[in-house]
Amino acid sequence: GQQVMQIPQYQHVQEGEDFTTYCNSSTTLSNIQWYKQRPGGHPVFLIQLVKSGEVKKQKRLTFQFGEAKKNSSLHITATQTTDVGTYFCADPTNFGNEKLTFGTGTRLTIIP
């Protein structure tokens, strides 16, 4: 069935360093969503990408959707302690039922 894999599973960075997480699908996606979950918190929607090759920015966060719509990435420039959490990509397409399938997540920790 449909699988959405994320790498890396964990990432530890010094504050101020950049961070990137990658999301890969075994099939073509119609669109993709990104969520952030703080430790002990609940997922919070960040963005949705729809178009092939789309790039969107939110302050220090840059989101990309691959040309083939099978992969996506989230890049954070100059990480801050507030960036700590787990970042999930989520696939809204699954067997035509359009249910949200979350990726495995990348857990980001910041070393002050």
Add this chain to the structure above:
Amino acid sequence: EAGVAQSPRYKIIEKRQSVAFWCNPISGHATLYWYQQILGQGPKLLIQFQNNGVVDDSQLPKDRFSAERLKGVDSTLKIQPAKLEDSAVYLCASSLVLVNEQFFGPGTRLTVL
């Protein structure tokens, strides 16, 4: 705007006992979702409602889990009887339309002993 409300926030039960969770979505959100999130994993969809109808319950263990949204607003998720592997956070989410941005509640952390 009030967010998605869930109760209780924490629940500890013994295996084979029953438990129920409640969710009140954001006002006006027609679509409601229940997710199970096991520690260290991403949320897994259990059931999806559109108003008071079930859109998808393919991953709901129907021998022990049940959910309802009788009036198309708030919803309850029940587990009967609970197993050790049901220990997880149960998240409720809602959205205006199917597959739009989902708003999550704080979750209920269930521990089955």
